[in-house]
Amino acid sequence: MFRHALPLALPLSLSLLLMACGNGEPVQQAVRPAMVVQPLPAADAVDTFPGEVRARYEPELAFRIGGKVAKRLVEVGERVKKDQPLAELDPQDVRLQLEATRAQVAAAQANLKLVRAERDRYRTLLDRKLISESQYDNVENQYRAGEARLKQIKAEFNVASNQAGYTVLRASENGVIASRRAEVGQVVAAGQTVFTLAVEGEREVVISLPELGIDRLKVGQDVAVELWSLPGKRFPARIRELSPAADPQSRTFAARVAFARDKVPAELGQSARVFIRSKGEVPLSVPLSALTAEAGQPYVWVVDPTNSTLKRRPVRVGAYGEDRVPVLEGLSPDDWVVAAGVQVLREGQQVRPVDRANRAVKMVAKE
Template structure:
């Protein structure tokens, strides 16, 4: 009996001791961090094609006249501004041609002054009946021919002046020099590509589509893009352009994929993968570590953006993949799901959402 009383009294004394240590004040439960992710398109039901981030506009820059390259002013990878000089041709020939045309303009102006004076003199003599009408008409024709000749040589001078300016190749837009195809001392023809410029602005992913499955793809088709620098995030995109002819060596069709969002952090030359659905709608997927089950019913923990509290969300899943599981029903792409430590969570618990690098996440739906 004494032992029973002691066993009852001992827990009571411990409770009293703990209450005394706390001075009667309730201890506030600390908000624990929770790694969260947003559902992504399931890779198990999609084909992946490697690609490279390119500029949407890639003009090939060339001289408008032929000649010998005298200077190369930029290198590959260098950022340039619009109208910045990139290369120069040997200007000697175009300068000589310009001087020759300038001399022809001076000769035509002198000739016009002579025939104008002759016409005025014959006009006065005709009024006094000292010359025939045919003689006056002849001087009139010479004057008109002199005017036409001056217009012609002035136009030719303007062409020669423009060609002198064409000896300097300038950037057509702001951007980055992507390729260089000539060296100093090389003789180039008019229109021969010298530089390829990756213009600032929109970025795209260049991929190659297989010949045997080409009919499955179409312009405007929705895809998902994953950058190698951000492997845990996929960006929505669409096929913007498809080549009508296959490459003669690889027998693949080039296609360009545009990002749907304008602020996608894609840089020139980055490697990427483009995921294209087989057929129909592709379900969302979450990491395997985000999934729990109770009495055979799978569920995930979803964070409420209003107060960062947890809510249990029942889901219907598909076949398990290596790292993810497709969610057929129960989730939206804008939901934030706890991806780790789900076995110690409870309904209504408040958490501090963080990403894989332990950075605080601002809960917001994807655009």
């Protein structure tokens, strides 16, 4: 019987021995730090849109006549001066037309000289009463027709001469060649765009606005622009132009933002961000990293200032921004919200609140 009781007594004794080694108290988990932030007021909630720096005036340059491109004298990105030649058409056809018109002018001048002499002779005969009035009137009409014909041909010659000059495309202003749409050997029509010129002077930022909330924006509205080359520095600006119709492909509305200052270190083609301040319809906003969801219901973790424990707080949010999300309901400006690692937290968990610099945050309990 003793042999049967020995296997049962051994595990029990070992258990008693292990309990004797400890003090019987549960092991406490270390309080983990949690980075916390307070929701931003509506004055600090802004929408951000990417954009590109462009010139305010961008004329599309084209030949005034059609023809075959014989020379291209500039490249994209090259700075040009006013009246500088940019491209040339094959002038052969225009020169032939000019020579033909010149020959017609010479013929009209010779004909006018002949009918003038004829009229002078008939006038002498008329004075001597050797011809009738009707005969003289006939010669006088021939002279007037020859004179009108010469004026017509001279006008055509001037047109042909101008067209000979139109074979050279020149810059309308000082600026930079922004784009090229024709190559040597290509046949272009009159008015077909060959170059786009970015005129020197004012610079703007072109952005695309979504359909949602376009009615909240208007021409003249104040905004801020940040250049990627100067991070953290924002320049005051305003919406100068807003397209009345959406782009058929992207379904966005084009807008041009003009700088409020004359001297801004913005170069053509630079990337920029335009910040448009909300107008009070978004009371608060939190970082995107502070938001999580369960069963489609978004919520945040709020720290209780009395004991530094976590409470799940359901919220109603608006349209997501680039790094923040507007909170329409569920938070107050005095709340402290966990801004990172929200997926591994649990209800009632005690934390040690810290800021982004890992400094302890002192919370004041609400009265």
